Amino acid sequence: MKNLFQKLLLFIFMIALVPTGYSQTKKNDLKILYVGTNPDKPLSDREKSIYTNLERKVALRKTRANDFKDLISKHFNSVTVVYGDDFKEEMAADYDVTIIDTYLTPFAGGYEKDENGKIIGYNTKKYLTENYNAATIMIGEPSAFIGEGRDLKMDHLCLCLDAHAHGMKLDHPIFNTPNKINVTYETKETPANYKARYGGKHLDKTMQMWRIQTEGYTEGKGMPIGLVSTGYAFDNDIDAEWISGGYNSKGVEATAIGRHANFLHWGFAAAPEYLTQSAKLAFINAIHYIAKYKGAKQVTRKIKRIPLRQYLRESQWTVSDEGSAAWLHYINKDTLKMRLEKEKIQAKKDAGKQLSELEKMQLRMPIRKETRIWTIRHEPQYLKEKFGENWAMYENYYKENMDYFYPIPDERYTYWSAVDEDAKALGIANNNIKILETAIAMLTNNDRTEMAKRILKRYTNETFSTAKEWKKWFNKNRKNLYFSEGDGYKYIII
Template identity: 35%
Template sequence: MKKLLLWLLLVLATPAMAQHSGADKTKVLFVGYDPAKPLPDMKRYAPGMMSEKEFTAEYPVRMPAFKALLSQYFAEVKTMDCRDWKPEDSAPYDVTIFDFPTNVVEPAKQEKDEKGKVNYISARYLPDDFSKPVVFIASTADQMGRRIGLKLDWLCLCLDADAHHLNSQHAIFKGPLEKVVPTMVTKQTPDGIFHYATGADVPKEIPMWRVQNTGYLDGKGVRIGLVSRGNRFSESPDVEMISSGVCQKDVGAVALGRHGNFFLWGFGASPADMTEEGKKVFVNAVAYMKQFDGKTPISRKYNDRMATTDDVREIIANVTKKSYDDYVSELKTFNEGNAKENKRLNDKKAAGQALSPEEEAKLPYVGRAQEIDSWETYLKRRMGKLAGRFGNDGPAFQKYLSDNFDYIYCDPDGFFDYSIDEDVQQIGVPNHSVKLLETCVSMLKKNERPELALKVLKRYTGEGFSTAKDWSDWLTKNKKKLFFSETNGYRFIVNTYSK
């Protein structure tokens, strides 16, 4: 064990990095699993959604690898077991890195609202007002950030080893510790991108940047990375989308991004398996986050299952025969693969060979074929509550939504629920435009349909004023600071960062 740790320290301290030792005064706290402590309980699954074998093999290596890399650049680096961390432990440090989730402060629960709807409340790991800069590794971002409304949510635990569509001009490639010109290699575009309307114009091959040496798609049992939803990700001034990555989702899925004082490093590898460029950009990201101390998110996202206008665009684009044919082809391929895996596992079992815990867990599921909808059922599902109005007339459905796109309202508490806001439609001004608020205030002043104006103002601001003067004063004061957030209440929000 001691030889392994010594080897890691020597390998990670390359000449190029050694010259930076102690160069940055940033104090860093790394929170993960301390290999000096016993392994955590893995009765249900291993941390990081790894297999027990993979997690156990990496357990003695992971924290020392991060410690060695960070110590080459930062004046003070402390490591702490995630089972011991408390919010006050981060107070003396400029940046905290969470490699794995800490202890749950409040367990997940279900609550019924006044309408009888059951709502799932995620487990709490952090206080709502936690303001210290944070870097999350992979799935830890969603696990710890969901309760406090971070956009660093769990779209898919399927991020491999390469980044693409990256903003190479972003500060984390410029420094402050290392300047990195990402080595871009043209590779085949992930197939998942082409299953989305946003992938229509993406070439079959795109430039990619290798972040870690080994990906889970290589079949070598490494920690899988996380991508977050890109839909309306960058709608607010407290957010930065830096890069997507190789995964099964759309081209806008977020692999590297920031929301307030929280940063998503979606890739799962420790420095022991990062590329040299990946290591440098990682330490740059840690140093970059120091400036966001106290810059908590302005806009929060508490329902990752709400629809956005990006989702509606996808629905409009997919109500076609071509999209249906792609859907049928995709499900047939999935079912064929499932059937093969089911046969493999059952043959292995019949031969008297023991299945791994992971194989045992998936055996009940791989034998189930996904039902393929008919064209009519496919249309009905995508049209949702508008199916009764348009039947099998896809073009009419598309035209209706396209013609009324400026009035689409997505229910922030719903499950991918959207509608046309007929109140705004009557006024005739797009609901994402500040002009709507100006028009409604003007209507109040002139006593033109005041009930309608007041209803719309309250819906799209969350404010409760009742007089034209109060609304006018509020709008005059905040007009230049307003931005529209779909994911935080589907309303206008004041940019509190703006002076």
């Protein structure tokens, strides 16, 4: 009995030594391709412009690829490392999961120039072709470049993701299989920018967050900066899912971890050496999870600069009395921080110390002092001319037309939001499939046929010429029609 008791104590002691979230799962046979940065490659001009402590950045690069290989090799039998300059997308076909942790070279896009070298336009750079369907994890900022080139939901919302995650969907497989992740929370002050925005206006002063990295970029020691993508309309229950947010400068809904088709965005940029044990296992789970999406078809798209409905709700909030007050409070508080930071940088310069490009830029930035008129800075010029400083009219404009906005491209390769007077006259929101049904009925009954044709052209990609064709198409596909804001406010077949 005594020996049994001693064995029990020993067992309890050994369990206590097991790290949080530890897994004894045997190695998996999935074949993994890790695409990293050559440790001997010098920093790019871009990296030099966005990072402080460049010596640390260079040192971190030296060990990063091997660090990832070591972590992945503990869980998978087959791990291959190639550097970005040597990577060809055809390589991914031989692997179950490809991990891209470096900037790729674009094969198309960029500035268009005339015969005299004058810039006349710009096309989004493309890094992976439409044929690329490998199960892929993209780490940090490269995710945005690849995502924008493929019209994925991963974009350049903000290179400002720090060390913590929040709002995780803990029932998601990434937190449960094959490793059960023991998420432990830290109480953090809610970022002031969250509370200034529409989506975060009801947040408390503090939030529960999960530490992903042992060190964040805001500590100023040279840690890589993580990236969040736009969270608006990310989760669509079709081919994209929002998995987690993270501490950032844009808002609580921003996407730190998310999937679109065969691509998974892991926005946290630290190498495994600087990941917590639970975060390491979540990353391993992410590899297992995305593997099943090898060959997955991308159904929905996110056309760059499309004004999503939630952006318009933010605009409505910003011009309102409550919203403008929240924003101005945030800016005034931030102004004090900016002033103190500039004083530190100036003192560093006065001491004869070398400044980074980022610090030089911060020193040049003026101290902000905004008033109410700042809240309408992004409003269309025609609204400013119409409403002036009558703030209530701006807010009412959004309230009255929120169901009827749709995007129109302009000559600057972007979009602006117009009010669909046809939908408004019918009193049917454009994201209500009834608008198509009504337009087809109008066409069939020779009732306002020109309006009906405009509506059908505006919200579909079809070009039928007769009511009979429209009706046949609609009846066949009605159950599979999905209103996609990212696709240009179009009903697409899923």
